[in-house]
Amino acid sequence: MTSDPAAPDRVVVLHGALAPNAAPDELDVMVEVEAVSQALAALGWQPETVPLSLDLDAARAALVELRPAFVFNLVETIGGRGRWAVLAPALLDDLSTPYTGAPFEAMFSSSGKLLAKRLLQSEGIACPPAWVPGAGRDLPRWSGRWIVKSCWEHASVGIDDASVVPAGRVAVEIARRAADGGLWFAEGYVEGREINVALVDGPDGVEVLPPAEIRFEEYPPGKPRIVNYAAKWDPQSFEYRHAHRHFDFATSDRPLLERVGELARRAWSVLGLAGYARVDLRVDAAGAAWVIDVNANPCLSPDSGFVATAEEAGLHYVGLIDRIVDSATGESRLGQASPSAAAGVRRKR
Numbered sequence: 001m002t003s004d005p006a007a008p009d010r011v012v013v014l015h016g017a018l019a020p021n022a023a024p025d026e027l028d029v030m031v032e033v034e035a036v037s038q039a040l041a042a043l044g045w046q047p048e049t050v051p052l053s054l055d056l057d058a059a060r061a062a063l064v065e066l067r068p069a070f071v072f073n074l075v076e077t078i079g080g081r082g083r084w085a086v087l088a089p090a091l092l093d094d095l096s097t098p099y100t101g102a103p104f105e106a107m108f109s110s111s112g113k114l115l116a117k118r119l120l121q122s123e124g125i126a127c128p129p130a131w132v133p134g135a136g137r138d139l140p141r142w143s144g145r146w147i148v149k150s151c152w153e154h155a156s157v158g159i160d161d162a163s164v165v166p167a168g169r170v171a172v173e174i175a176r177r178a179a180d181g182g183l184w185f186a187e188g189y190v191e192g193r194e195i196n197v198a199l200v201d202g203p204d205g206v207e208v209l210p211p212a213e214i215r216f217e218e219y220p221p222g223k224p225r226i227v228n229y230a231a232k233w234d235p236q237s238f239e240y241r242h243a244h245r246h247f248d249f250a251t252s253d254r255p256l257l258e259r260v261g262e263l264a265r266r267a268w269s270v271l272g273l274a275g276y277a278r279v280d281l282r283v284d285a286a287g288a289a290w291v292i293d294v295n296a297n298p299c300l301s302p303d304s305g306f307v308a309t310a311e312e313a314g315l316h317y318v319g320l321i322d323r324i325v326d327s328a329t330g331e332s333r334l335g336q337a338s339p340s341a342a343a344g345v346r347r348k349r
Contacts, residue, residue, distance in 0.1 A: 009046045012068040013037050014059075014088060014099075016077045017051035023080075024233040025155040031301045032074050039321035040072065043333040047072070054079050056091055063095055070098040070329050073297065076155070083152035086111060100328040101275040102296035110271050110296040113151055114185060123270045125263060126290050128188030128282075133174055139167055142188040147226070148173045151183040154295060156229045158182070164189055164224040190282035190290050194227065196245075197264035198298070198309040200276045200320070201327035206268050208261040209313045210247055212305060217242045245305055247312050260289050267294050275327045278306055 013036055015029045037047040048066060052059045052075050063071070075088035089104040102110065110116050117127045129140040132151075139146075148163045148170065158177065165173045170186045177184045198209040216225040219242065231239035249257060264279035273296055280293040298306045302317060310320045319334055326332040 007046065007067075008069055009044060010066060010068050011040060011045045011047050012063060012066055012071045013040070013047050013049045013074060014052055014071050014092075015049065015074045016085070017053040019080060023157075025157060025229075026077055026080065028233075028299065028301055029074055029076055031303075032299060035302050035317065036072055036074065036300060036321060039318045040325075042318050043322055043325070044336055045069075045325075045333070052078055052088055052091075054084065054087075056087065060091060060095065063092075063097060068097065070100070070325070072325070073099045073101050074300070076297070076299075081152070082111060082150075082154055082157070098328055100297075100324050102273050102277070106272040106274065107296050110273065110277075110294045111152060111154070113149065113293070116271065116294055119270055120267055120291055120294075123266065125266055125270065126288065128190055128290050128292065130188075131170065131186045133171055139170060139186070140188075142167070144191055145189045146170050146186040147189040147224075148177060148184055148186050151185050153182070154293070155299075156227055156232050158184075159226065159228045160230065161224050161226075161228065163228070164226065187292065189224075190284050190292065191225075192285055193283040194225070195260050195281050195283060195289075196305060196309070197260055197279045197281065198276070198306050199264055199268050199273070199279070200310070200315075200323055201274060202323065206265060206273075208265055209309045209315075211249075211257050211260055212245045212247055212309055212312070213249070215244055215246050217244060245308060247309075256283065256287065256289070263289055263291060267291055271296075275324050276306070 013033050015033050018026055033049055040047040050059060050062045071092055073088050075085050078084035078087055086104060086107045089099060089107050092099045093104055109119055114130055117130055120127050129142055131139050145164050145166055150158045174184045174186060194214040196212045199206050200209060214227055219225055227243060228239055230237035231243040234240050260281050267279050268277055271294060278295040278298040279291060281289050282292050283289050300307060307317060322332055322334040
């Protein structure tokens with residue numbers, strides 16, 4: 001590494017350091033690092049990668065030496081834990097270094113799922129009820145089953161078919177998972193459709209990209225229709241091969257799509273998000289939409305749902321990365337990119 005101060009094009013792509021036994025959801029960050037670095041280079045930036053571990057002093061020293069114009073923050077986990085991802089924006093704020101994506105406060109409030117729910121519900125945004133053992137209250141009233149989730153981890157970590165349980169098994173299932181570590185809670189399971197709404201900052205403020213529906217095709221009766229860990233990370237699994245993203249909707253869905261788009265926009269505002277984000281919703285049989293998760297800085301791998309949505313909106317990969325950088329720095333370079341860069345980095349599938 002060099003400390004040459006006369007390199008205004010130098011940027012750092014910051015990512016979580018990986019352990020030798022890192023899980024598939026963690027390993028995917030290196031796909032992001034490569035794709036984002038290629039896009040930044042196509043835009044005329046000079047990217048260098050820096051891993052972030054719980055040794056914050058080491059990362060601080062690397063950043064001070066490199067003196068980047070900005071940091072592209074791809075930190076999703078540190079030490080294998082999603083709850084520590086907030087340390088990345090905290091460190092960058094301390095260094096007064098510009099960075100992409102959500103600021104510290106938004107990362108903290110959206111990563112902590114229980115806090116996110118309370119903030120959203122306080123502004124009248126419908127979220128399924130949540131329950132934590134030992135909180136001094138009984139399981140709330142809910143008409144259906146419950147789903148047990150990690151309080152902090154995203155990427156569907158820990159979610160499988162056994163996560164969906166009747167009310168009588170909620171406490172047992174939480175205790176079973178807690179025995180292996182982590183903090184868990186129960187959320188009212190919304191039987192129905194799953195819709196993802198991606199958002200990205202633009203010159204006129206936040207833009208809502210085309211909603212996508214996850215359709216659970218050929219699922220047998222009784223099998224939970226959820227995007228579990230296997231659906232995202234195990235290509236050999238039934239779920240991976242049968243839970244598909246679609247952008248085609250019936251004309252009759254138009255009012256619903258307007259509602260979910262507005263809910264996503266409101267969630268962005270309530271949580272103070274910036275750069276880019278994704279809001280996941282479930283729609284029940286009566287047509288009511290419920291926010292079940294808010295993802296700050298969602299995955300930017302070329303085969304990710306966020307990138308697929310951007311392409312559906314006509315925003316190619318390099319253009320998307322430029323938009324995210326422009327949101328953080330006020331500097332767009334897309335007009336300077338070579339014609340070949342306009343095609344961007346394409347999705348793998």
